[in-house]
Structures are given as C-alpha cells and as structure tokens.
Amino acid sequence: DTGVSQDPRHKITKRGQNVTFRCDPISEHNRLYWYRQTLGQGPEFLTYFQNEAQLEKSRLLSDRFSAERPKGSFSTLEIQRTEQGDSAMYLCASSFPGTGSTDTQYFGPGTRLTVL
C-alpha cells in the first residue's frame, strides 16, 4: 500500500494523559498536513509542514498540541494533558507540488481519539 498511513487507528485514553500519533506520508510527498474531524463535520486544518519546517499553525492548535516532522519524512502529533474536547478523528494528508497552480491532498485513514 503506497497511500498515507497513520498509527494507531484508535486510541482511548484517560483525561490528563499524553498521547502521540504518527503519520507516514506518501513517499516523496514533501508537504504534510494535519486536520481534525469531529462527528458530523468536515476536517478542520491544524498544521502544515513543508519538508521538516512547520510553516503554518491553526489557532485550534493550543499549547497542549505539538507536531514535528524530523528529517522531512514521517510526522508526529502529540497532545499533552488530554481533555474530553480533544476527542476526534485526527487526519493526516500529504501532497507533492505539481506543475499546475495547485496540488492534491491525499488523506490517511485517521486516528480516532477517545478521551474518557
């Protein structure tokens, strides 16, 4: 499978615990995005990396959230001191700049987080 992969697919944690998710983009895709999706809503943008540089962060990304992309390959999203409001599907997408004016973002299957 050469698509975007995410691990774990499901995570259940207790309030106050830290969690970390991993995303492996499509090989050679240098752009990587994190989105969050709650029930009945479309994905909401969280943050964006080009290679290893984090170039954009949403106001949704509080101080408890941190994302990294060491060496410009896989990325991790960590949530510290989880709260029940963090319960959501966390989606990762990747893209490669084409010759046109825009490129296609391909999504992974997501990590579903449940905070008890």
Place this chain on the structure above:
Amino acid sequence: QQPVQSPQAVILREGEDAVINCSSSKALYSVHWYRQKHGEAPVFLMILLKGGEQKGHEKISASFNEKKQQSSLYLTASQLSYSGTYFCGTEVRMDSSYKLIFGSGTRLLVRP
C-alpha cells in the same frame, strides 16, 4: 469562512442522479471535492480551478462558477458505491502551499 453545502442529506435509488452544491462567501481559488465513507479516509474526487481547469474522476462531473463563488458536483446514474459523505473544500493560500476549509458535508445514501 466555512463553505456551505446543500443539501445536507439525500437518498437516491440506484440509477438516479444527484447534485451537491457548495457555496462560499469569499472569492475562490479552487474547489476540492472528497467522498468519505464511514470510518475511512476522505478520498479525492476532483479539483476545479479558476479558469476552468479540472482534474479528477472520469465518472463524476462538476462545475465551478467563480463569479457566484459556487461549485456543484453532479452524480449521474448513481451506484451503490456512491454512498458516503461528500465534502467540498475551498482553498486558502498559505506560504508555499494551501489549506482546505471544508464544508460540513452532504450525506448521500444510494439504495438498490
């Protein structure tokens, strides 16, 4: 500003047609359409760009009216596999790339 999708839900019989609309209060660079089945990743369907360029699925068509800041997705001769939630995403430029602002989705159910 989140785009507005309509209808919120639609039920079809196999073989029937449907139109899903997406409108924005802001000027659009492009509109991206995705389909998501329950518990799965959003799957790319189509990009519509300013100037009329389209990239995407052969069996799905769409239109993009830049002046009205609207896009419509046309699903013809629907199949059971078309069931899912359809999202439009409008492009917001960032340094060196873009982010997508998604609508809240249109749930489509195709019945035999």
